[in-house]
Amino acid sequence: MALIDTDGRFRVSRRIYHDPEIHRRELDSIFKKSWFFVGHASEIPEPGDYVTRPLGADPVIVNRDRDGSVHVMLNSCSHRGVMLCRAERGRTKAHRCSYHGWAYGLDGACRAVTYEKEVYGPDLDKSRFDLRSARVEVLHGLIFATWDHRGPSLAEALGHMTYYFDALFGKFDNGFEVMGSPVRTRISANWKAETENLSGDGYHTMITHETALRFGLFPSPEDVAPYGDPIGSKFPGRTVQCGNGHTIRIQHLPIETHPPGFLGYPEHLWPEIERNLKPGQVDIMARTSVTHGSVFPNLSFLENFKTATDGPGSMCRYTRLTLKVPVDEGSTEIWWWHLVPADASEHWKERSQRAYLRTNGPGGMFELDDNENFLGMAAANSGPVGLDQHYDYVAGTHHPDAHGLEWPGHVQDADRSEHTLRGFLTEWRRRMELTAVSEPAGSGR
Amino acid sequence: MTRLRWVHPTTTGDPAPLQVHHELGLFYAYEAELLDEWRLDEWLHLTDEGFTYLVPVPLVTDQHPQLGYDPSALFMDETRDSIAENWVARLTDENIAVSWADRPPVRTRRFLSALRVRSTDHPQEYLARMNVQASMARHGTQPGEMIGERFDVVRRSGDSFRLVSRFVVLLSAIVDAPRPRTIL
Structure with missing residues (x-):
């Protein structure tokens, strides 16, 4: 059996999550070549500001140059490879190595070699030693x-996802800003486990998060009825394969609002949302219950609406970005950012933060129960028999396509589905060039 | 970047009397027992009505000395009410069967050291500063841990104390404990 077999069904070998050899191939096939999220512009507002981040699976410096541009370069001295920036955040005029003192500009150019003429003679071409720079x-x-300077542009790589990104992150005149530094956590699970979940798994929500449901942390039809015209008890959900492995799930509250109601956001920002978005994008953002998805390979986004995390009537939204960075096949470092509209009040931002931290934050109740699933998948499938099993990703293959929406991509009219997981894994397979590669002899079933 | 919002309480008051140190040492030993046995409903009785629990995001900067955290970012932001509604309620007979991460419970042991108590402007309130390590074993696995420094404001209440606020600065920049959603 192939690692992913789409011939008639969507059958996935459990090895792709738990086999160290496959993980080594992932590092080459996926983590050296994709576009990766490395941070938000509001984290480095001034020239010289830097943060240190992973780019794929390598450490990089992300800094703002004097002209305002952002550079990303390998956090490793070209001379002997010592890590240049040891802090997670700071401000500097140059990056100087602690070993022999070589110094680099904010653009990554090698500016100074200590005792240059004595050690290297009169003809050293320092440009040979510029830091390995990434395309930004x-x-x-x-x-x-x-790291891929010849591949597709970001817009080409995002494809249809750009439309959804514009709706999510381009709706405010002055954009979003971070609520401080990201949190870093580590979990004993494969990086794809949570990535698939966040790609658009609306199937697990009422089971894994049943306590949240019981505690009123999901808005009920009754909670939101006063804010629009009720359309029943069902929360309409759609899932989208955007192509290139990018996916999104969009679920709405069971109400209609005229004009569009961006419930949870400060009302003074509602007109600019409508002005900045196309009608189809307004349709995504108005009455949103939750929307989440993934940018291949390892960035996930979530915008969630909550009514009661800070007491009754504390309606709010929060936007979260998570990056799943593989440590090895069974361990993942997760980075967590909370974004808020820059023009929201300080009071609103703090309410958004409380709603986020208590639910979908790194120490929140939702993550607590989600993690049980990801930890359990890793713990139960590392044995020789477990590795030979497979998963059938066939949930929702019979769901109808959505009609009457302006949304690009393959949109299905349901969200209790594995539609988005198939989208993610189809790209994973393409990138791993697995179609012609079978499992090692004797390991199939 | 958002403004600075959350910083630990200042620790400039006079040292409290030895008797207060002794009483608070016993108070914290009892508190650790309640937390380690997941008796959060009883633990709530040790908290003031307006209790807040804040853990900022740990951060390594190039400044010296290190603050050790980002005062514009939080990892945990809880109150007595939110803990009662969203933590304690998970452990009731009614809800425990679907509180997946609490069944089986993570086993924890808290280790406290270096308790220093200072007086504040309020005669009944003290600032208690100490190191805390919570070792945690999820299911049968090897224990992991969270280590931090507590900055508590406590208020005398009869012959005991109430926790007014707790601010914990984590030691590691990466939270890799088996149970990050924990009261340290």
Whole structure:
């Protein structure tokens, strides 16, 4: 059996999550070549500001140059490879190595070699020692970088996802800003486990998060009825394969609002949302219950609406970005950012933060129960028999396509589905060039 | 970047009397027992009505000395009410079967050291500063841990104390404990 077999069904070998050899291939096939999120522009507002981040699976410096541009470069001295920036955040005029003192500009150019003439003679070409730089693009404040200087642009790589990104991150005149530094956590699970979940798994929500449901942390039809015209008890959900492995799930509250109601956001920002978005994008953002998805390979986004995390009537939204960075096949470092509209009040931002931290934050109740699933998947499938099993990703293959929406991509009219997981894994397979590669002899079933 | 919002209480008051140190040492030993046995409903009785629990995001900067955290970012932000509604309620007979991460419970042991108590402007309130380590074993696995420094404001209440606020600065920049959603 192939690792992913789509011939008639969507069958996935459990090895892709738990086999160290496959993980080593992932590092080459996926983590050296994709566009990766490395941070938000509001984290480095001034020239010389830097943060240190992973780019794929390598450490990089992300800094703002004197002309305002953002550079991303390998956090490793070209001379002997010592890590240049040891802090997670700071401000500097140059990056100087602690070993022999070589110094680099904010653009990564090698500026100074200690005792240059004595050690290297009169003809050293320092440009040979510029830091390995990544290609950088910034979209709505989100900084992306790739090691691949010849591949597709960010817009080409995002494809249809750009439309959804514009809705999510381009709806405010002055954009989003971070609520401080990201949190870093580590979990004993494969990086794809949570990535698939966040790609658009609306199937697990009422089971894994049943306590949250019981505690009123999901808005009920009755909670939101006063804010629009009720359309029943069902929360309409759609799932989208955007192509290139990018996906999104969009679920709405069971109400209609005229004009569009961006419930949870400060009302003074509602007119600019409508002005900045196309009608189809307004349709995504109005009456949103939750929307989340993934940018291939390892960035996930979530915008969630909550009514009661800070007491009754504390309606709010929060936007979260998570980056799943593989440590090895069974361990993942997760980075967590909370974004808020820059023009919201301080009071609103703090309410958004409380709602986020108590639910979908790194120490929140939702993550607590989600993690049980990801930890359990890793713990139960590392044995020789477990590795030979497979998963059938066939949930929702019979769901109808959605009609009457302006949304691009393959949109299905349901969200209790594995539609988005199939989208993610189809790209994973393409990138791993697995179609012609079978499992080692004797390991199939 | 957002403004500075959350910083630990200042620790400039006079040292409290030895008797207060002794009483608070016993108070914290009892508190650790309640937390380690997941008796959060009883633990709530040790808290003041307006209790807040804040843990800022740990951060390594190039400044010296290190603050050790980002005062514009939080990892945990809870109150007595939010803990009662969203933590304690998970452990009731009614809800425990679907509180997946609490069944089986993570086993914890808290280790406290270096308790220093200072007086404040309020005669009944003290600032208690100490190191805390919570070792945690999820299911049968090897224990992991969270280590931090507590900055508590406590208020005398009869012959005991009430926790007014707790601010914990984590030691590690990466939270890799088996149970990050924990009262340290």
